[in-house]
Amino acid sequence: xxxxxxxxxxxxxxxxxxxxxxxxxxxxxxxxxxxxxxxxxxxxxxxxxxxxxxxxxxxxxxxxxxxxxxxxxxxxxxxxxxxxxxxxxxxxxxxxxxxxxxxxxxxxxxxxxxxxxxxxxxxxxxxxxxxxxxxxxxxxxxxxxxxxxxxxxxxxxxxxxxxxxxxxxxxxxxxxxxxxxxxxxxxxxxxxxxxxxxxxxxxxxxxxxxxxxxxxxxxxxxxxxxxxxxxxxxxxxxxxxxxxxxxxxxxxxxxxxxxxxxxxxxxxxxxxxxxxxxxxxxxxxxxxxxxxxxxxxxxxxxxxxxxxxxxxxxxxxxxxxxxxxxxxxxxxxxxxxxxxxxxxxxxxxxxxxxxxxxx
Amino acid sequence: xxxxxxxxxxxxxxxxxxxxxxxxxxxxxxxxxxxxxxxxxxxxxxxxxxxxxxxxxxxxxxxxx
Numbered sequence: 001x002x003x004x005x006x007x008x009x010x011x012x013x014x015x016x017x018x019x020x021x022x023x024x025x026x027x028x029x030x031x032x033x034x035x036x037x038x039x040x041x042x043x044x045x046x047x048x049x050x051x052x053x054x055x056x057x058x059x060x061x062x063x064x065x066x067x068x069x070x071x072x073x074x075x076x077x078x079x080x081x082x083x084x085x086x087x088x089x090x091x092x093x094x095x096x097x098x099x100x101x102x103x104x105x106x107x108x109x110x111x112x113x114x115x116x117x118x119x120x121x122x123x124x125x126x127x128x129x130x131x132x133x134x135x136x137x138x139x140x141x142x143x144x145x146x147x148x149x150x151x152x153x154x155x156x157x158x159x160x161x162x163x164x165x166x167x168x169x170x171x172x173x174x175x176x177x178x179x180x181x182x183x184x185x186x187x188x189x190x191x192x193x194x195x196x197x198x199x200x201x202x203x204x205x206x207x208x209x210x211x212x213x214x215x216x217x218x219x220x221x222x223x224x225x226x227x228x229x230x231x232x233x234x235x236x237x238x239x240x241x242x243x244x245x246x247x248x249x250x251x252x253x254x255x256x257x258x259x260x261x262x263x264x265x266x267x268x269x270x271x272x273x274x275x276x277x278x279x280x281x282x283x284x285x286x287x288x289x290x291x292x293x294x295x296x297x298x299x300x301x302x303x304x305x306x307x308x309x310x311x312x313x314x315x316x317x318x319x320x321x322x323x324x325x326x327x328x329x330x331x332x333x334x335x336x337x338x339x340x341x342x343x344x345x346x347x348x349x350x351x352x353x354x355x356x357x358x359x
Numbered sequence: 360x361x362x363x364x365x366x367x368x369x370x371x372x373x374x375x376x377x378x379x380x381x382x383x384x385x386x387x388x389x390x391x392x393x394x395x396x397x398x399x400x401x402x403x404x405x406x407x408x409x410x411x412x413x414x415x416x417x418x419x420x421x422x423x424x
Contacts, residue, residue: 094413122363296389303374303386306367307393313363314397314404320414329414332423 002135004206009140010198011218012147015225017283018191019150020276022226023249023269024102026187027233029331031242033184036170037177038234038242042226044185046219048343049192053215055346056199060208062359067202069294075353084345085291088200091341092288096281097315098326098334100124103277104316105323110250111270121316124281125309131282132289132305136204139282146275153268158228160256160265165235188226190335192219193342194280200287246327285309364398 005013030038063071072081104120112120131139195215198205233248236255242248250266257263285308289301298304320326353359371394378386404410411419 292389296385298386298389299383300386303378303383303390304393306371306374307390307397310363310367311393311397311400314400315413318404318410318412321412325412325414328423329418333414333417333421 002204003137004204005137005140005201006206007208007210007214009144010201010205011214013140013143013279013283014195014198014218015222016143016147016150016276017197017280018194018222018276019154019225020099020273020280021191021194022188022222022229023273024106024247025330026191026226027230027242027248028246029187030184030230031234031239031248033186034177034180035239036234037173037181038184038239039170039227039231040173040177040181041184042188042223042230044182045188045192045226046223048189049195049219049222050216052193052195052343052346053212053219055350056195056215057211058350058359059199059346059353060202060211062353063202064208065203067204067290067294068199069291070203071199072349075349075356075358082295085295088341088345089288089291089295091337092284092291093312093315094319094334095338096284096288096312097319098330099277099280099284100312100316101319101326102330103274103281105326106247106273107270109323110247110266117317118313121313124278125313127278128282128285129305129309131278132286133302136201136286139279143279150272150275153272154225154228157253157256157265157268158232160258161232161236161252164252164255165232166238167235169235169238170231186335188223190338190342191226192222193338195219196342196346197283197287199346200290246323285312364401367394367397 026042027038030041034041059068059071063074066074069081069085072084075081076084100121103124104117107120108115108117131142195218202208229249233252234242236252237245237248241251245251250269253266253269254264256265285305289304289308292298292304292308293301320329350359371390375387375390378384378390
């Protein structure tokens with residue numbers, strides 16, 4: 001029997017996995033849609049995030065010791081529940097391949113330009129393999145220890161990037177920006193939706209009665225971090241550069257100088273990314289294995305770890321032929337499909353549960 | 360990739376031995392299905408390196424340019 005983690009540890013894990021997508025995807029997309037008002041876009045994600053917290057709270061109250069698969073079987077029936085779970089499994093597999101490719105491309109373009117993509121992938125696979133063997137408790141403990149360090153490092157970068165901010169890049173913001181801000185808010189809404197992963201960990205989380213409180217804190221903290229990251233990227237680099245650059249926050253961090261002597265703080269950011277990517281991939285693969293275990297009625301999914309990692313290696317390569325294509329695919333397909341899995345299906349499940357008087 | 364397949368095969372044998380000892384035949388079947396799928400995909404990618412990516416196929420199907 002695997003040890004349970006506390007809800008606080010689960011929310012910590014959630015906060016850490018959202019750091020990488022926020023830096024990578026939200027900033028660029030928000031700037032493209034909302035120009036100088038892009039730093040307001042994370043606030044759009046607060047309401048959908050709170051809705052998700054409410055949905056999860058309701059489900060956790062009704063099913064205190066179950067995970068999402070058991071809830072689905074009870075509310076939708078075993079057959080429909082298994083179909084939905086298979087779809088979630090495919091989604092987690094594609095997400096894992098997409099984020100693995102992003103991780104490898106990012107490291108290759110920013111740090112290890114001569115290193116092959118296979119080497120970077122295999123290093124991550126070995127790390128994930130070891131952590132999957134150790135279990136969720138070990139990794140959430142690691143996340144719990146890492147969060148204060150990462151928050152301190154991000155605060156450090158933010159504080160020293162502040163002198164470089166040009167306020168005129170962030171203003172004026174008028175009522176005319178409302179629609180672009182709502183459009184730009186799609187990326188933060190998508191990132192916030194990764195809270196759904198905690199639903200799959202339902203039977204491994206203790207004291208779920210605090211979901212409302214802890215979930216709300218997590219959503220608000222994520223919105224605050226996102227506002228800072230997007231604000232600093234736009235304020236430092238300007239809207240036009242932020243729109244065109246794949247990772248604008250990286251450019252903003254590159255410009256940091258302390259007293260004109262200390263500079264080049266971007267390795268700190270790369271370290272934060274790698275930790276966030278590792279936890280993100282761990283969680284997605286863990287959820288996929290849990291789904292496989294439930295769909296195939298297995299006692300343990302441990303035996304599937306290696307073949308799954310072997311499957312992910314070619315999948316990561318054939319998911320896209322270039323970084324440009326990968327970004328286009330993520331923006332147009334993965335993001336849109338993700339909305340269905342993150343918000344629409346859980347909302348549909350709770351609606352069906354209410355109709356069948358199970359929630 | 361072949362090196363990776365060899366590593367998976369070696370460690371997989373250990374996992375299968377444990378599963379056989381505990382008579383978890385369902386797990387062995389699941390392992391074999393996953394492994395067969397993974398090896399097929401690896402060999403397919405090696406033999407057709409210039410095939411269309413999944414992103415291209417999906418975006419063509421959805422008429423996204």
